[in-house]
Amino acid sequence: MSQFEKPSAGTEVPPLTRPLYAIAAMAKNRVIGCANRLPWRLPEDFKFFKQTTIGHVLLMGRKTFESIGRPLPNRTTIVLSRQTPPVASVGGVDVMDSLDMVPPAPTPAAPAVPAPLPSPPSSATSLYWLSDWSQVLAVEPEKKLFLAGGAQLYAEMLPLCAVLFLTHVEAEPEGDAFFPDYRRWFDDGEVLIKSPESTPPFTIRRHLRLP
Ligand SMILES: NC(=O)c1ccc[n+]([C@@H]2O[C@H](COP(=O)([O-])OP(=O)(O)OC[C@H]3O[C@@H](n4cnc5c(N)ncnc54)[C@H](OP(=O)(O)O)[C@@H]3O)[C@@H](O)[C@H]2O)c1
Secondary structure (H helix, E strand, O other), X not given: OOOOOOOOOOOOOOOOOOOEEEEEEEEOOOEEEEOOEOOOOOHHHHHHHHHHHOOOEEEEEHXXXXXXXXXXXXXXXXXXXXXXXXXXXXXXXXXXXXXXXXOOOOOOOOOOOOOOOOOOOOOOOEEEEEOOHHHHHOOOOOOOEEEOXXXXXXXXXXXXXXXXXXXXXXXXXXXXXXXXOHHHOEOOOEEEEEEOOOOOOEEEEEEEEOO
16 A cells, blocks of 8 residues: 555545645634635735646535635636536536546556546636546546645545645634644645745645655
């Protein structure tokens, strides 16, 4: 088993066929959200999020997607949900829902390379609405796959991520969505951006999965 093949309890995840990157912003009390919103507004952090994820694939839970309200431009968005897509188009983008669109990722017995999908150029905005992990792993495999929240998805998948881009927000807001104790699985991280002047101040670190 590789370091990526450790499904957390209760989550049916096939062995990962590609690295998973996590990206999140967390307060000192581990709050990441309140009433399905972010508890802060940090334009510089948004800019980092955009620069890091542009042209790649974002994976998010249905509630996080609803809080954003549309697929983010110039990226592929995968919404994970056990429900069927509500409509065929969201924010002007066609919803590609599951089974007939995405071939299943290979089982361990099959070749380790997912069947290639027709990939849009990096400037394209796409929206997939999927219900299981084998489909998620097969989406545009040549791109980076970013786990983008929310609390449920981080709880299920953070232990499987290879890299964690984490914004440490110097605040202790009220909240109802929390980040897992990432220090169980990740190193202390390298500082990428320090913003002591912003309100609240924050530091972005890149944490690597412990061996
Ligand atoms: N600070 C940050 O970096 C950050 C980032 C993202 C989000 N957030 C915050 O996090 C909060 C939302 O988090 P949340 O925990 O409430 O919701 P969430 O993780 O965004 O979404 C949960 C939903 O995802 C679907 N889901 C979860 N696991 C699944 C699985 N294994 N298979 C299929 N579907 C699955 C289910 O959708 P169905 O119910 O449709 O089946 C579930 O109800 C918000 O406050 C948001 O602002 C913060």
